[in-house]
Amino acid sequence: MNIIEVKSVYKKFRGVTLFEGASAEFNHGEIHGIIGPNGSGKSVFFKMICGFIQPDQGTITIDPTYRSKAHGFPDNFGIIIDRPGYIAGKTGFANLQRLAAIQDKITDEDIVKTMKRVGLQPEAKQKVKNYSLGMKQKLALAQAIMEDQQVLILDEPFNALDKDSVTSVRQLLLDLKAQGKTIIMTSHQENDIELLCDKVYRIDQYKLEEVERKMPT
Numbered sequence: 001m002n003i004i005e006v007k008s009v010y011k012k013f014r015g016v017t018l019f020e021g022a023s024a025e026f027n028h029g030e031i032h033g034i035i036g037p038n039g040s041g042k043s044v045f046f047k048m049i050c051g052f053i054q055p056d057q058g059t060i061t062i063d064p065t066y067r068s069k070a071h072g073f074p075d076n077f078g079i080i081i082d083r084p085g086y087i088a089g090k091t092g093f094a095n096l097q098r099l100a101a102i103q104d105k106i107t108d109e110d111i112v113k114t115m116k117r118v119g120l121q122p123e124a125k126q127k128v129k130n131y132s133l134g135m136k137q138k139l140a141l142a143q144a145i146m147e148d149q150q151v152l153i154l155d156e157p158f159n160a161l162d163k164d165s166v167t168s169v170r171q172l173l174l175d176l177k178a179q180g181k182t183i184i185m186t187s188h189q190e191n192d193i194e195l196l197c198d199k200v201y202r203i204d205q206y207k208l209e210e211v212e213r214k215m216p217t
């Protein structure tokens, strides 16, 4: 089966319609893009996939391998939606340590490796309140991947990154895909979507329309 199947989903907030019969399928080991204008419902769609909010109608089915037996929510998902909350007075490393303690699956060494992988300095004494926007974005990416999460839900992962960081995070996402991870992401930059995604859906008329891809020449 597909890793995530969305069937005929409806969602509105206080009379504002976001989805009306939206369907989509997400495949194992591929990078998927969701595009659409501001306010079209991309973050809401991601929150529905993660089980944070419920559709009014329709179903979102997650491959049972990726559902927690204990609580039924998706398990093993790495998520960036909105700006994650951090403890401002602690370093990036200390923040990740606290988050890692929840599941107690990884070591300090794993955190160090992940921070370096996203371009942060694990030994830096700088507190998160003094981080730049781009550094906060890299920290968000680090928490999403540090436990070797198999499904990555990334809302605007390139936000606030400089040119070199965009290049290295693009490569990171391709490396994660090569390791078999499934990624669903948004970006307002067409290049990110064009270069990275195997499958793209556009939110159009409250539905998810698969975008026809140009074949490489």
Ligand SMILES: Nc1ncnc2c1ncn2[C@@H]1O[C@H](COP(=O)(O)OP(=O)(O)OP(=O)(O)O)[C@@H](O)[C@H]1O
Residues within 6 Å of the ligand: 013, 014, 016, 018, 036, 037, 038, 039, 040, 041, 042, 043, 044, 045
């Ligand atoms: N919990 C909520 N209650 C009421 N309205 C909401 C809620 N969450 C989102 N909305 C509304 O749903 C609409 C879609 O929001 P969403 O954040 O999903 O858009 P988006 O496509 O991610 O936009 P952007 O490209 O600007 O990030 C917005 O009008 C937003 O105000």
